[in-house]
Amino acid sequence: MVAVLVFLLLRLTPGDPAAIMAGDAASTEQIERIRAGLGLDKPIVVQFGIWLGKVLSGDLGESFYFRIKVTTLIAQRLEPTFALAALTILMAVMVSIPLGVLAAWRYGGWFDRALMGFSVLGFSIPVFVLAYLLIWLVSLKLGWLPVQGYHRLADGVLPFIEHLILPATTLSVIYIALIARVTRASVLEALGEDYIRTARAKGLPEARVLIRHALANAAVPIATVIGIGIAILIGGVVVTESVYAIPGLGRLTVDAVLARDFPTIQGVILFFSLITVAINLLIDLSYVFLDPRIRY
């Protein structure tokens, strides 16, 4: 279904890739020749069949602009994006879940209200504005971290981490806002249950009640929202990589769009969509471990 949509999205929009490739000065015959070369003169269903067949055998075509296979291109750009996304999720989960639990524990208190205020702010502040704010403060004023760029993991762990801290922090803010909010809401719901009263009546330490009893029962919605956040994360990656000059998939997307490189745009969008679907599927499957009542 996603494949059909990605294909249609790029084929049904008015705007003829052949005419764009040929340039403004091209004659009708030249355009026709390019169109035939790209297979665009065949009926749409046949075109789709050919394209889908290739995609299923792992061939996303060749980039108009970079002149190499789109799959190779994606593989080259995968490391920075993967590192950035992984660090972001790690940071976000480690920060937001304790915050959410604390806010639910002291529901209505100053900490709770501060966190909710932060979360509305986190949703509202644009990723790139935050990025520049952090660059200005941390890199330019304080001089703690490098401004931009990316270092491969193979070139040393320290510069690799140094270059990723700011982008990952930038990206994790909206994620923290999202997860903390849901954690708070679902822990709050769990805290109202009878088994919490029982646990407290047994004289269990409060930390154990919160983590073992309340948080464990709130795990499913938290996992779900982490999955929902993946799509937001990918959107953020596109922007963050542009601001911090990280040569990842997000930058590739923007470059491909600016160069009107259709096979690459198609390939990257398909790849990102597959990742989104795959991660959400994994999260669905993880419910079995998080909540033993769920069986597939």
Next chain:
Amino acid sequence: MWHNWSVRIGGGALIVLVAIALAAPWLGTVDPTLFDAASRDLRPGETGEISTLEGDQLKHRFLMGSDSFGRDIYSRVLYGTRVSLIVGLAAALVALTFGVLCGLSAGYLRWLDGPLMRVMDGIMAIPAILIAIAVVALWRASLPSVVIAIAIPEIPRVTRLVRSLVLTIREEPYVEAAIALGTPTAKIMFGHILPNTMAPLLVQGTYICAFAILLEAILSFLGVGLPPEIPTWGNIMAEGRVQFVAYPHNVFFPGVFLAVTVLAVNMFGDGLRDTLDPKMAKRL
């Protein structure tokens, strides 16, 4: 509704922003497209000269400094308010219109439910920003195409909301009564069911509006949005990012406006949700 503090603060800020957008020409601005090579990269508050289209030299105080073409950031930011508010409102309207049509059909006409919802699931699997980028990349970037590009990824969310509401409303006694009286299906859908979905739709509309303003700025910032000569917050920042280290004000001022606007719309939406839909408020 006005007793809610979120509505008051968010609504108040929005009224100010709308006023700024409408009154932009009378707030000490110059034409946002004017530039002057002699007044390039001025710091905020410095005075410089700007030449009008007629060739006159005007003395002008650059409240927010100027960019690398010598254009007045203050004027550009104020005029940018117009673009952002129009895009936000228009995208919300487009997404709501199509979402309501699809949601009503899927919820009320059983045979359409399956196919339509699978298409919507498909759209939802693609991250919103990528759909928007792809659509603008293929169409020539203009106000309508940017609005549509931003609205498309929001349509499935509205559709799902409307469908879920319709599925409960269709079982209500008054709908049954209308069917029994032989009311035409279209009239039941638009006359009996639609009015009962309005409150959650209004709330959803404000969130779409906030998201649209944000996405428009992102598209412009990445260089794939509205053409660079149109003063939008994203375009001002895209132009200023190159020399961000030396002149942070180019990015700073539009960024503040953008963040405040989105925050105001989001707060307004939260407040609306709390007053119109207390059940939903408890869940989040």
